Amino acid sequence: xxxxxxxxxxxxxxxxxxxxxxxxxxxxxxxxxxxxxxxxxxxxxxxxxxxxxxxxxxxxxxxxxxxxxxxxxxxxxxxxxxxxxxxxxxxxxxxxxxxxxxxxxxxxxxxxxxxxxxxxxxxxxxxxxxxxxxxxxxxxxxxxxxxxxxxxxxxxxxxxxxxxxxxxxxxxxxxxxxxxxxxxxxxxxxxxxxxxxxxxxxxxxxxxxxxxxxxxxxxxxxxxxxxxxxxxxxxxxxxxxxxxxxxxxxxxxxxxxxxxxxxxxxxxxxxxxxxxxxxxxxxxxxxxxxxxxxxxxxxxxxxxxxxxxxxxxxxxxxxxxxxxxxxxxxxxxxxxxxxxxxxxxxxxxxxxxxxxxxxxxxxxxxxx
Amino acid sequence: xxxxxxxxxxxxxxxxxxxxxxxxxxxxxxxxxxxxxxxxxxxxxxxxxxxxxxxxxxxxxxxxxxxxxxxxxxxxxxxxxxxxxxxxxxxxxxxxxxxxxxxxxxxxxxxxxxxxxxxxxxxxxxxxxxxxxxxxxxxxxxxxxxxxxxxxxxxxxxxxxxxxxxxxxxxxxxxxxxxxxxxxxxxxxxxxxxxxxxxxxxxxxxxxxxxxxxxxxxxxxxxxxxxxxxxxxxxxxxxxxxxxxxxxxxxxxxxxxxxxxxxxxxxxxxxxxxxxxxxxxxxxxxxxxxxxxxxxxxxxxxxxxxxxxxxxxxxxxxxxxxxxxxxx
Numbered sequence: 001x002x003x004x005x006x007x008x009x010x011x012x013x014x015x016x017x018x019x020x021x022x023x024x025x026x027x028x029x030x031x032x033x034x035x036x037x038x039x040x041x042x043x044x045x046x047x048x049x050x051x052x053x054x055x056x057x058x059x060x061x062x063x064x065x066x067x068x069x070x071x072x073x074x075x076x077x078x079x080x081x082x083x084x085x086x087x088x089x090x091x092x093x094x095x096x097x098x099x100x101x102x103x104x105x106x107x108x109x110x111x112x113x114x115x116x117x118x119x120x121x122x123x124x125x126x127x128x129x130x131x132x133x134x135x136x137x138x139x140x141x142x143x144x145x146x147x148x149x150x151x152x153x154x155x156x157x158x159x160x161x162x163x164x165x166x167x168x169x170x171x172x173x174x175x176x177x178x179x180x181x182x183x184x185x186x187x188x189x190x191x192x193x194x195x196x197x198x199x200x201x202x203x204x205x206x207x208x209x210x211x212x213x214x215x216x217x218x219x220x221x222x223x224x225x226x227x228x229x230x231x232x233x234x235x236x237x238x239x240x241x242x243x244x245x246x247x248x249x250x251x252x253x254x255x256x257x258x259x260x261x262x263x264x265x266x267x268x269x270x271x272x273x274x275x276x277x278x279x280x281x282x283x284x285x286x287x288x289x290x291x292x293x294x295x296x297x298x299x300x301x302x303x304x305x306x307x308x309x310x311x312x313x314x315x316x317x318x319x320x321x322x323x324x325x326x327x328x329x330x331x332x333x334x335x336x337x338x339x340x341x342x343x344x345x346x347x348x349x350x351x352x353x354x355x356x357x358x359x360x361x362x363x364x365x366x367x368x
Numbered sequence: 369x370x371x372x373x374x375x376x377x378x379x380x381x382x383x384x385x386x387x388x389x390x391x392x393x394x395x396x397x398x399x400x401x402x403x404x405x406x407x408x409x410x411x412x413x414x415x416x417x418x419x420x421x422x423x424x425x426x427x428x429x430x431x432x433x434x435x436x437x438x439x440x441x442x443x444x445x446x447x448x449x450x451x452x453x454x455x456x457x458x459x460x461x462x463x464x465x466x467x468x469x470x471x472x473x474x475x476x477x478x479x480x481x482x483x484x485x486x487x488x489x490x491x492x493x494x495x496x497x498x499x500x501x502x503x504x505x506x507x508x509x510x511x512x513x514x515x516x517x518x519x520x521x522x523x524x525x526x527x528x529x530x531x532x533x534x535x536x537x538x539x540x541x542x543x544x545x546x547x548x549x550x551x552x553x554x555x556x557x558x559x560x561x562x563x564x565x566x567x568x569x570x571x572x573x574x575x576x577x578x579x580x581x582x583x584x585x586x587x588x589x590x591x592x593x594x595x596x597x598x599x600x601x602x603x604x605x606x607x608x609x610x611x612x613x614x615x616x617x618x619x620x621x622x623x624x625x626x627x628x629x630x631x632x633x634x635x636x637x638x639x640x641x642x643x644x645x646x647x648x649x650x651x652x653x654x655x656x657x658x659x660x661x662x663x664x665x666x667x668x669x670x671x672x673x674x675x676x677x678x679x680x681x682x683x684x685x686x687x688x689x690x691x692x693x694x695x696x
Contacts, residue, residue, distance in 0.1 A: 012692075012694075013694060014692070014694060045488075045492065094468050094688075096402070096468065096472070147671055147674065151671070151674040151675050151677075152674060153670055153671055153674035153675075154621075154670060154674070154683060154687075156400065156402075156468060156688065157617070157618075157621055157666075157670060158667060158670055160402075160614060160617070160618075161618060161663045161664075161666050161667045161670070162663075162667070163614075164611060164614065164660070164663040165660050165663050165664065165667075168656050168657065168659050168660040168663075169660075171656035171659075172653050172654075172656040172657050173653075175651070175652045175653030175656060176653050184652065287476070290472050290475070290476065291476070293468065293469060293472055294469055294472060294473055294476075297466060297469045324488075328488075328491055329484070329487070329488040329491060329492075330483055330484045330485075330486070330487025330488045330606070332479070332480040332481075332482075332483035332484040332487065332606070333480070333484050333488075334480070335476050335477065335479060335480020335481075335483070335484070336477060336480045336481055336484055338473075338476055338477070338480070339473055339474070339476050339477025339478075339480060339481075340477070342469075342473040342476070342477075343455065343459065343470075343473060343477070346459055346463070346465040346466070346469060346470055346473065347458075347459055347463050347465065349463075349465060350462075350463035350464060350465065353464075354464070
C-alpha cells in the first residue's frame with residue numbers, strides 16, 4: 001500500500017444471484033463444518049471418539065421404531081409452527097410471539113376438552129376445538145398486528161411480551177383446573193374416555209398430526225408462491241412504500257397475514273394438546289416458537305426446504321439427548337449443538353450474498 | 369414491612385438493571401440483541417465455573433483470599449459474556465446476518481450452555497460434591513457495608529446491598545451521562561439513528577457497533593453473576609434465572625432507552641415481580657396473574673410511545689437493521 005493513498009486491501013460487494021448449486025454447496029459446507037465442530041465439542045466433553053458420537057446420535061434419532069415415530073412427530077410440530085411464522089416473516093413482520101400464540105391455541109383446546117369433554121357429541125367437540133384454537137391463536141397474533149398496522153408499534157418487542165402473558169395465563173388456568181386441586185398440574189385430560197383426543201389412524205397415534213402438517217406445508221407453499229395474497233405479502237415485505245404505490249392496502253395485508261399466522265399457530269397448539277400431550281403446561285410449546293423462527297429463516301422462507309431444516313434441528317436435539325443420557329450429562333447439550341449449527345449457517349449466508357474483492361495493489365485503481 | 373419490600377424489590381431489580389443497561393448501549397448502536405437472556409446465563413455460569421475452579425483448588429475453603437474470590441469469578445464472567453458479544457457482532461456486523469435470528473440463536477445457545485454446565489460441571493470434573501454450592505464465594509460477594517444496620521429502615525433500603533448492586537447503579541448513571549452528554553455518546557446515537565449519515569460524517573460505524581455490543585454484553589453478563597452470587601447465595605439451579613433476560617429487554621422499552629430511568633424502572637419491575645407475596649389472601653392461581661404485570665405494563669408503554677410519536681421516546685431509527693455501506 002502506498003503511503004499517500006490509504007486504500008483498503010479488499011472490499012465487500014453484493015453478489016448477483018449465485019447459481020443455485022453454488023449456494024447450496026456453501027450451505028452444505030457450513031453444515032459439515034458445524035457438524036465437525038459439534039463433534040469436537042462432544043469429544044472434548046465426553047471422551048468418546050467422533051464417529052462413535054455420531055453413531056450414538058443416529059441411534060438416538062432412528063434407533064427404534066418408537067424413536068422414529070417420535071422423531072417424525074417432533075419434526076411435524078416444529079414444521080407446523082415454522083409454517084405459521086413464515087408468511088409474517090416474508091412480510092418482514094418479526095413475529096417472535098409464536099410461542100404465545102401456540103400456547104393460546106393449546107389453552108383454548110384444553111379448555112374445550114375440560115369443559116365440554118364427555119358432554120358434547122364428539123363431532124361437535126372437535127369442531128369447537130378447531131374453531132376456538134384457531135381463534136385464540138389469531139387473536140393473540142392480531143393484537144400486535146393491529147398496533148403495528150396503525151401506529152407502527154415495534155412488533156418484535158410487542159409479540160415477545162405477549163408470549164409471557166400467554167405463559168402466565170396458562171399457569172393461571174393450570175391452577176384453576178389442576179387435578180388434584182391445588183397441585184398446579186392438570187395431568188392427562190379425559191384419560192379414561194379419551195374425549196377430545198385426536199383419533200389414531202390405523203393404530204398410529206401421531207399419524208393424523210403428521211398428515212395435517214403435511215397438508216399445511218403444501219397449502220403454505222402454494223399460498224405463498226401462487227396466490228394473489230402471497231404475492232401481496234412479498235411486495236409488502238420488499239417495500240411498504242412500493243406496495244402502497246401500487247394500491248395494496250398495507251394495513252389490511254398485515255392484519256390478514258397475522259390472522260393466518262396466528263391461526264396456524266393455534267392449530268399447532270391444538271395438535272400439541274389434543275394430539276400429543278393430552279395436557280397443557282407452561283412448557284407445552286417447548287421453545288418451538290423461537291426455534292421455528294430459525295427453521296423458517298434457514299430455509300429462506302420456503303416451506304419445502306423447511307422440512308429439511310426442521311429435520312436437521314430435531315435430529316440434533318434427539319441425538320444430543322441420547323448422548324447426554326449415555327454419558328450422564330445434562331440434556332441442554334442439544335441446545336449448545338443447535339446453537340453452533342445455526343451460527344455456522346447464519347454465517348455462511350454472508351458468502352452467498354456477498355463477495356470479497358481483493359484489490360490488486362499494482363493496478364492502484366479503485367473498483368467502485 | 370415496606371422497607372423490606374423495597375429492599376427485596378431492589379435485589380430483584382438489579383439483574384434487570386444490568387441487563388437493560390447493557391441492552392440500551394447495544395440498541396443505541398442499532399443492534400437489537402435478543403441474545404441478552406442467553407448472555408446473562410453465560411455470564412452467570414462463567415462466574416460459577418471460575419469460582420468453582422478456585423474453590424476446588426483450595427484445600428480449605430476458609431483460607432480463601434476474599435479479593436481473589438471476587439476477582440476470579442468477575443473476570444471469567446466478563447470473559448464469557450464478551451465471547452457472546454463477539455459472536456453476535458461478528459455475525460451481525462461483519463457478516464451482516466439477520467439480527468433477530470442471530471439473537472435468538474444466541475439465547476438458545478447461551479441458555480443451553482448455562483444449563484449444561486450447571487448440570488454437568490460436577491460430573492465433568494469428577495468432583496464428589498452433591499451440587500454446585502459456592503457459599504464461601506457468595507459470602508465474599510455479599511459483604512455489605514458494616515454500618516447498614518445502624519440506620520434502621522433507611523439503612524435497610526439504602527445501604528444493605530452488596531457491592532455489585534451499587535456497581536449496577538453507577539454503571540447506569542455513567543451510561544446515561546456518556547450517552548447524553550459526551551461526543552462518544554453522540555456518535556453512538558448517530559450510528560443507531562442513521563448509520564449512513566454517521567459513516568459520511570467520518571464515524572467508524574462498525575467499530576462503534578462492535579464496541580457497544582461487546583460492552584453491552586459484558587454489563588448484561590454481570591447481571592447473571594449478581595443473580596447467582598447474591599440472590600441465589602452461590603447455588604446454581606438450572607433455569608433458576610428464568611425469564612429475567614426477557615424482562616430486562618422489556619425494561620429497556622419501559623425506560624424509553626434511558627439508563628437513568630431504568631434504575632427506577634428496575635426497582636418497579638422488581639417490585640411487580642414479587643408483589644404477589646405482599647398481597648394478603650392471594651390464591652396460587654391469582655399469583656400467576658400478578659406475575660403478568662411487568663409484561664402488561666411494558667406493552668402499555670410500548671403502545672403509548674408509538675401513538676404519541678414524540679421524537680425523544682422513539683427507539684433508535686435503525687434498530688434491527690444491518691448496515692452495508694453500498695446499499696442505500
